[in-house]
Amino acid sequence: MLFYKPQKIALLRPPKVGTFTATHFLEVCGWKPLGGPHGYLKTYAEKYPNLLNYKVYCFFRDPLARFESKILHVKQIPMSGSIFQKIVEEHFPERTVETISYEEVTTVYPFLKEKFPLMFSPQVVWFSHPNVYPLDFANIESELRRISGNYEAPMLWHNKSTDYGRSVITDKVREFVRDYYAVDYQFAKDVLNKEY
Numbered sequence: 001m002l003f004y005k006p007q008k009i010a011l012l013r014p015p016k017v018g019t020f021t022a023t024h025f026l027e028v029c030g031w032k033p034l035g036g037p038h039g040y041l042k043t044y045a046e047k048y049p050n051l052l053n054y055k056v057y058c059f060f061r062d063p064l065a066r067f068e069s070k071i072l073h074v075k076q077i078p079m080s081g082s083i084f085q086k087i088v089e090e091h092f093p094e095r096t097v098e099t100i101s102y103e104e105v106t107t108v109y110p111f112l113k114e115k116f117p118l119m120f121s122p123q124v125v126w127f128s129h130p131n132v133y134p135l136d137f138a139n140i141e142s143e144l145r146r147i148s149g150n151y152e153a154p155m156l157w158h159n160k161s162t163d164y165g166r167s168v169i170t171d172k173v174r175e176f177v178r179d180y181y182a183v184d185y186q187f188a189k190d191v192l193n194k195e196y
Contacts, residue, residue, distance in 0.1 A: 001044050002031040003054065009147060010056045013037045014126045015119040016069040017059040018140045020158035029148040038118045041129040057147055058126045060188065061137035062196045063181040064174060068166075070119055071105055074112065075165035087111045102167040106176040124187045134191055 002023060003010040011026065013019040015038055023033070035044060045051045061069075074080040075097045085097050091108050092100055105112075113120035127134065135143040141155045178185060188194045 001034045001037075001039060001041075001051075002026050003034055003051070004029075004031045004148075008054045010034075010051060010054045011147070012039070012041060012056060012058040012126050012132060014058065014121075014123055015116075016066050016073065017061045017123070017137050021140065021156070022059070022144055024158055025144050025150075025153065025155055026148055028153045029150045031148070040126060041132055045129075052131060054131065056129070056132045057135050057143075058132050059137045059140065059143070060123055060127075060134045060184075060192060063123070063184045063188075064169065064177050064196060066123070067173075067177045067181070068102070068169065069161060070116075071102060071167075072161035072165055073119070074116065076161055080116065083115050084112070087115070098165045100165075100167075102173045103170055105167075106173060109176075109180070122181050122184050124183045127187065127191075136192060136194075 001010055001012055004026075011022060011031070013022065019037055023037070027033070034048070041051065041056055074084045081097050087108050088095050088097055088100050091111075092104055095104065109120070126132065135147070144155070145151050185196060188196060
């Protein structure tokens with residue numbers, strides 16, 4: 001979490017919704033980090049009850065784009081890549097983290113969720129508290145500038161995936177993500193008035 005005490009505003013940072021980009025930008029704007037990056041408001045508020053008086057923001061991302069970003073992350077980051085490689089070897093001995101397709105990933109998804117529970121959780125879990133307001137990841141720069149009031153600091157992207165391990169997003173993958181993250185799609189429709 002990041003917070004800005006003068007205006008009593010904060011930002012939750014779920015995995016794969018621009019966490020590092022937002023962190024670097026808001027720290028330049030004077031925001032302070034609090035605890036680890038991916039916690040829930042309830043967890044932070046148990047230790048710092050005053051946070052319940054803050055307006056707390058949280059980015060929401062297209063579930064399919066977030067799915068791809070998560071898979072590329074576990075393929076490309078050395079620590080998570082080695083964990084993922086073991087999962088791949090157990091289920092697809094002829095594949096590597098680079099060559100496994102997104103369709104094949106859907107069959108090992110429960111094992112990924114077990115190893116990386118926060119990353120593979122639905123986004124709505126970060127919006128379970130009424131003090132949490134959604135920001136649209138598709139407009140991350142304008143949203144960050146709006147909540148921070150800073151329209152001059154440069155916006156630099158951090159932790160962006162490369163093409164290593166990128167696969168084709170097939171209809172089967174789209175259907176899997178739509179079913180697995182049905183609550184996220186419903187939240188986007190009901191709260192953001194967006195249909196992905």
